Amino acid sequence: MEGFGPKIILELPGGILITETVVNTWIIMVLLSIFSIIATRRLEKVPRGLQNVIELLVDGINKLTIQTMGEDKKSFAPYIGTLLLFIACANLAGLFGLRPPTADINTTLGLALMTFCLIHGNGMRRKGVLTYLKGFTQPIPVMLPLNIISEIATPISLSFRLFGNITGGLIMMSLFYSALAAFSTKLGINIPVLQAAIPSVFHLYFDLFAGILQSFIFSMLTMVFVSGAMD
Amino acid sequence: MVLRSGLVQIDYTLFFQIINTIILYFLLRRFLFKPVTEFMASRQNAIVASMKEAEAKNAEADQLRLEYQKKLEGAHEEGRKIIKDASKRAEERAGEIIAQAQEEASKIKDRAAIEIERERQKAANQMKEEVAALAVLAAGKIIDKSLDENSHDKLIKEFIDEVGETTWWN
Numbered sequence: 034m035e036g037f038g039p040k041i042i043l044e045l046p047g048g049i050l051i052t053e054t055v056v057n058t059w060i061i062m063v064l065l066s067i068f069s070i071i072a073t074r075r076l077e078k079v080p081r082g083l084q085n086v087i088e089l090l091v092d093g094i095n096k097l098t099i100q101t102m103g104e105d106k107k108s109f110a111p112y113i114g115t116l117l118l119f120i121a122c123a124n125l126a127g128l129f130g131l132r133p134p135t136a137d138i139n140t141t142l143g144l145a146l147m148t149f150c151l152i153h154g155n156g157m158r159r160k161g162v163l164t165y166l167k168g169f170t171q172p173i174p175v176m177l178p179l180n181i182i183s184e185i186a187t188p189i190s191l192s193f194r195l196f197g198n199i200t201g202g203l204i205m206m207s208l209f210y211s212a213l214a215a216f217s218t219k220l221g222i223n224i225p226v227l228q229a230a231i232p233s234v235f236h237l238y239f240d241l242f243a244g245i246l247q248s249f250i251f252s253m254l255t256m257v258f259v260s261g262a263m264d
Numbered sequence: 265m266v267l268r269s270g271l272v273q274i275d276y277t278l279f280f281q282i283i284n285t286i287i288l289y290f291l292l293r294r295f296l297f298k299p300v301t302e303f304m305a306s307r308q309n310a311i312v313a314s315m316k317e318a319e320a321k322n323a324e325a326d327q328l329r330l331e332y333q334k335k336l337e338g339a340h341e342e343g344r345k346i347i348k349d350a351s352k353r354a355e356e357r358a359g360e361i362i363a364q365a366q367e368e369a370s371k372i373k374d375r376a377a378i379e380i381e382r383e384r385q386k387a388a389n390q391m392k393e394e395v396a397a398l399a400v401l402a403a404g405k406i407i408d409k410s411l412d413e414n415s416h417d418k419l420i421k422e423f424i425d426e427v428g429e430t431t432w433w434n
Contacts, residue, residue: 059284087296
């Protein structure tokens with residue numbers, strides 16, 4: 034069946050599937066690591082060229098973390114930065130013809146589960162396990178089930194928000210490409226000429242705008258939830 | 265025909281992606297965030313330190329300038345004093361030298377006067393003797409043997425002394 038799911042690249046024994054998502058993630062990881070290593074290879078007192086970009090990026094992420102979570106939680110900055118960079122790159126992968134890894138519920142749910150663990154792990158570490166768990170019975174003990182549901186809803190809403198946005202864009206774009214190809218055929222041209230130039234506006238919206246916005250939203254919500262559980 | 269997995273299908277990819285994210289986190293922390301953040305912090309510290317140092321140096325320079333100015337003023341004052349002292353001393357010395365020279369000169373003059381007086385006395389005495397001898401000789405020649413040389417010599421000397429003192433020198 035031809036659907037919109039990620040392609041299966043390799044099937045390992047035991048039914049373990051290596052899909053397009055994982056491979057594209059590896060590509061993004063390699064590119065980000067190479068970029069980091071090259072950009073930070075020779076840091077100079079007076080920044081030049083790429084160093085300016087990297088300093089702006091790292092400083093911006095550090096400042097955003099401190100501003101959102103507070104000075105005492107600035108150690109989260111590398112994780113927030115990783116989220117931001119990885120999700121942004123994953124969303125933008127569509128521009129380069131790679132299937133965005135974030136258009137796979139496994140990726141987004143994985144990220145959301147890590148956020149979930151960070152929320153509760155840090156909450157317990159900061160407040161003590163009992164005090165933290167007691168917090169679920171606030172303001173009245175009857176609220177306990179609702180509080181638990183609300184906590185479980187957090188990773189689900191996080192993961193499906195990102196997944197839905199990117200997958201929606203992906204599906205819309207492929208439908209749009211198919212429509213353009215069909216129009217080209219209708220016009221009596223065998224080459225889908227309409228696919229040139231016209232989709233770029235939609236790429237601008239679905240990939241660039243929505244992609245960067247969603248990476249920002251995911252990181253911001255992670256910061257807000259984690260610092261909310263700790264304070 | 266390409267095999268695709270389901271669009272919303274949770275499988276092992278979830279674990280792969282969690283592990284991938286964790287690995288990426290460590291990679292980025294090690295190669296991007298840690299070095300850049302540390303570098304920027306150290307640069308910030310260096311800038312703050314150098315600014316503080318510059319301020320301290322400025323203050324030190326100001327203080328040194330004031331100190332030197334004071335010292336310079338002191339030196340000028342001292343110089344003026346030294347010059348004043350020296351000229352005063354020189355004047356004193358000059359006065360001393362002049363006084364000494366005058367004293368010396370007057371001493372020399374006195375000595376010279378005494379010498380002259382003595383010489384004159386000597387010359388006068390010699391002259392008196394010679395005149396007396398000549399007078400005796402002349403008188404002897406004129407009167408011949410009538411006068412005893414010794415008694416008349418005395419007589420003539422008395423005469424010359426009487427006359428000489430008043431007439432010879434004036």
